[in-house]
Amino acid sequence: MDPENFKIIGVTRDIVSIEILDSKQFDNHFNIGSYIKIPFQSDSSDFIIGVIKNYKIKNLDSTDPDTPAGENQFIIEVELIGSYRVLSEGKVEFERGAHGIPLPPNNGIELLSDEDFNKIYSCKLKDSEKFVFSDLAQNNAIAVPVNGNKLFNKHFAIVGSTGSGKSHSVASIIQKAIQEKNGSYDDLNNSHIVIFDIGGEYREAFPDANIIDSSNIKIPYWLFDSDELGDLFIESNEDNSHNQVSQFRYAVTENKKHTNPDIDSKNIYFDSPFRFNIDEVIRYIKNVNNEVIGKLEGENVPKSISGELIPDRIPKYFTDDIDFCEQSRTKATKAGPGPFKGHFERFILRLDITRNNPRLRFLFENADSLTLEDVLKQFIGYTKSKANVTIFDLSGIPFEVLSVTVSLISRILFEYGYYYKKMLDGSSECDTPLLLIFEEAHKYVPRSGLTKYRASRTAIERIAKEGRKYGITLGIVSQRPAEISETIFSQCNNFIAMRLTNPDDQNYVRKLLPDTLGDLTNYLPTLKAGEALLIGESIILPSLVKIHMPNQEPKSPDIDYLDIWKKQWKDVNFENVTKDWKNVT
Ligand SMILES: Nc1ncnc2c1ncn2[C@@H]1O[C@H](COP(=O)(O)OP(=O)(O)OP(=O)(O)O)[C@@H](O)[C@H]1O
Numbered sequence: 001m002d003p004e005n006f007k008i009i010g011v012t013r014d015i016v017s018i019e020i021l022d023s024k025q026f027d028n029h030f031n032i033g034s035y036i037k038i039p040f041q042s043d044s045s046d047f048i049i050g051v052i053k054n055y056k057i058k059n060l061d062s063t064d065p066d067t068p069a070g071e072n073q074f075i076i077e078v079e080l081i082g083s084y085r086v087l088s089e090g091k092v093e094f095e096r097g098a099h100g101i102p103l104p105p106n107n108g109i110e111l112l113s114d115e116d117f118n119k120i121y122s123c124k125l126k127d128s129e130k131f132v133f134s135d136l137a138q139n140n141a142i143a144v145p146v147n148g149n150k151l152f153n154k155h156f157a158i159v160g161s162t163g164s165g166k167s168h169s170v171a172s173i174i175q176k177a178i179q180e181k182n183g184s185y186d187d188l189n190n191s192h193i194v195i196f197d198i199g200g201e202y203r204e205a206f207p208d209a210n211i212i213d214s215s216n217i218k219i220p221y222w223l224f225d226s227d228e229l230g231d232l233f234i235e236s237n238e239d240n241s242h243n244q245v246s247q248f249r250y251a252v253t254e255n256k257k258h259t260n261p262d263i264d265s266k267n268i269y270f271d272s273p274f275r276f277n278i279d280e281v282i283r284y285i286k287n288v289n290n291e292v293i294g295k296l297e298g299e300n301v302p303k304s305i306s307g308e309l310i311p312d313r314i315p316k317y318f319t320d321d322i323d324f325c326e327q328s329r330t331k332a333t334k335a336g337p338g339p340f341k342g343h344f345e346r347f348i349l350r351l352d353i354t355r356n357n358p359r360l361r362f363l364f365e366n367a368d369s370l371t372l373e374d375v376l377k378q379f380i381g382y383t384k385s386k387a388n389v390t391i392f393d394l395s396g397i398p399f400e401v402l403s404v405t406v407s408l409i410s411r412i413l414f415e416y417g418y419y420y421k422k423m424l425d426g427s428s429e430c431d432t433p434l435l436l437i438f439e440e441a442h443k444y445v446p447r448s449g450l451t452k453y454r455a456s457r458t459a460i461e462r463i464a465k466e467g468r469k470y471g472i473t474l475g476i477v478s479q480r481p482a483e484i485s486e487t488i489f490s491q492c493n494n495f496i497a498m499r500l501t502n503p504d505d506q507n508y509v510r511k512l513l514p515d516t517l518g519d520l521t522n523y524l525p526t527l528k529a530g531e532a533l534l535i536g537e538s539i540i541l542p543s544l545v546k547i548h549m550p551n552q553e554p555k556s557p558d559i560d561y562l563d564i565w566k567k568q569w570k571d572v573n574f575e576n577v578t579k580d581w582k583n584v585t
């Protein structure tokens with residue numbers, strides 16, 4: 001097309017209005033969203049780059065029947081997004097940002113060519129940093145490379161309404177990451193990715209993954225920290241919850257010392273990752289709840305029914321179910337209630353119910369034989385058959401412990417990163433960096449301060465704030481960005497924004513993006529499945545892209561209702577359905 005077919009008729013700092021002189025010359029590449037370049041001056045090697053934002057029709061046909069219908073005149077509005085300079089040897093330099101066009105404006109406008117695009121996208125990338133998982137939405141001949149180091153070493157977010165293609169994008173990106181190699185070795189590469197899969201859809205996309213689900217998950221309860229144990233066992237809205245907390249903490253800490261006699265007790269705290277025995281802790285609480293103190297001369301310590309005095313509660317309260325003596329005001333048998341007598345009835349009931357809940361068997365079974373090292377290896381795929389990707393299929397985890405389970409796994413992985421770095425002692429950079437992908441993140445890191453999500457929120461927010469230092473990055477995936485903790489989102493440096501239909505979510509995403517990109521977000525409601533706005537530090541030019549389809553797709557949650565309904569009536573084996581439900585395995 002003739003570059004002189006355009007005339008600039010108005011310029012602001014970031015918008016240029018351009019009249020099209022001969023609309024017959026139009027070709028169909030010229031569309032809303034097309035990128036164009038405008039030379040700074042005539043014969044200049046400097047250009048301004050912009051995106052066509054909209055167009056208007058200038059002279060509508062006259063309504064006067066006697067006037068012959070004229071040609072429509074079009075005016076396009078172009079949003080400026082950066083400048084582009086051609087250097088020697090055909091190299092280019094691209095800078096983001098709009099600064100208008102100097103006076104007088106120069107015409108000679110052209111569409112950005114494929115070659116221009118390729119040069120712009122690559123101009124700040126070394127070959128070894130290039131990571132490609134999408135093409136330009138308007139032209140699939142143009143691959144859009146991002147800086148793989150910058151994408152993965154800072155947190156990123158993938159947001160979009162249901163069905164916009166988030167899970168497919170995760171699968172596509174991770175599949176590519178695990179295939180990247182800096183040589184021709186046969187073994188696995190050194191990528192380590194953990195996916196929290198709440199819908200159970202990723203195992204099909206990663207057949208070689210280390211799959212952890214409700215049937216094989218090994219999480220010993222003794223690894224839980226104070227918040228997590230509190231979530232599991234303590235009802236925070238009960239009147240005496242502070243007494244419950246203090247006695248429980250005391251019992252757990254003392255029991256850790258009791259169970260690990262080889263460790264110097266000065267090094268054991270409530271949160272230290274040492275084993276303790278939950279049954280002994282529960283026994284301690286029951287004894288404290290029943291406690292009677294002998295009040296005769298020289299006693300003033302707990303006293304059993306046989307008259308035995310118990311000056312030291314520990315370890316006896318862990319090992320024996322004590323029958324205490326009767327309370328009495330009689331001079332010869334004087335005995336009074338212990339400080340917590342009768343206070344913990346409901347607490348004990350809850351401890352017993354949780355301890356014996358068959359759905360929580362995975363927390364208590366094998367807990368005594370598991371080591372911290374076993375747990376870590378399981379969590380990051382250092383199992384018998386090594387795996388780049390570990391999938392926590394959380395679909396079978398009881399919802400009442402989902403938050404604490406996610407919290408524990410995330411926290412243990414964070415602490416692994418922390419101690420790994422400490423072990424390296426500054427001698428080298430972290431050489432096994434991890435990426436944690438949280439699918440449907442709004443479910444466990446919501447904005448709301450609901451206590452039931454406190455544990456997972458705290459753990460993930462900590463990674464958002466400090467994880468980078470220890471080689472731990474987050475990939476946050478969500479349908480409802482507006483419902484996710486702001487702390488988490490504000491730490492994300494790269495965004496893959498897919499179709500978003502909810503106005504609250506659109507506004508939220510708009511707020512997170514730099515001002516110059518404001519208008520690009522207008523595309524969000526109209527994107528097709530798999531299309532995304534790619535924004536952030538890893539990409540030189542914010543772009544509308546089509547993400548590559550993954551080689552193996554995640555399982556679609558879509559059910560073909562009509563197809564299934566059209567079939568003949570199907571009988572249901574109700575006994576099998578309720579088997580798991582009732583836990584009669
Ligand atoms: N890159 C793509 N190219 C073409 N089609 C795609 C692409 N990504 C996804 N799709 C189509 O969109 C559908 C929905 O994708 P996906 O399950 O990834 O969406 P989602 O955003 O994860 O949805 P949900 O929020 O419900 O989990 C898929 O069945 C697939 O056919």
Ligand SMILES: [Mg+2]
Nearest residue numbers: 165166167168
């Ligand atoms: Mg999905």
